[in-house]
Amino acid sequence: QKEVEQDPGPLSVPEGAIVSLNCTYSNSAFQYFMWYRQYSRKGPELLMYTYSSGNKEDGRFTAQVDKSSKYISLFIRDSQPSDSATYLCAMTAAHGSGNTGKLIFGQGTTLQVKP
């Protein structure tokens, strides 16, 4: 079993829809959770960064972390065609725990937002 599981999709939605992307994980030592966006033929770019449980909002994007369920989500409101990309979740353990700094990614979910 992989440490981080993410449905690869593809996910296709109409413009303006609310998008929900999710990951589950198995390692309870993970404390830092990230979402990366990757456009075709580009490197991943950091989109959202959260520590421990809770919500974080940035414009149309909201990241949620539920450590009790080992489940993280990314919501995109009012989705735009420019949001079409692959979204990867990533996580790492707390400083001082084993393998500090080891950044593990999910498979990535391909999203297409149709005009």
Next chain:
Amino acid sequence: DAGVIQSPRHEVTEMGQEVTLRCKPISGHDYLFWYRQTMMRGLELLIYFNNNVPIDDSGMPEDRFSAKMPNASFSTLKIQPSEPRDSAVYFCASSFQRQGGSKAFFGQGTRLTVV
């Protein structure tokens, strides 16, 4: 800062040849990661360094793969001999961690094709 710089951007080589991929991390970053990305397996962590020291190379697929970081501003990933199944996009990323957590920044990747 120019970001993480990788070279070459594209590499086409024949099976059996040696391939060397290069990475210049962001100045001041103390972690460096090498990832491989394929459609089938997603983004896989190959090896990562902390302060130029390899911390975890458990993702390196075979002895044909080796990585070095002779100083804080340069790292190489070498494949010798190369095989067609090594064809993938190889990404280098760097981050700065103090209290834990990781905001890793990626290069544009090297697209390797082994024929």
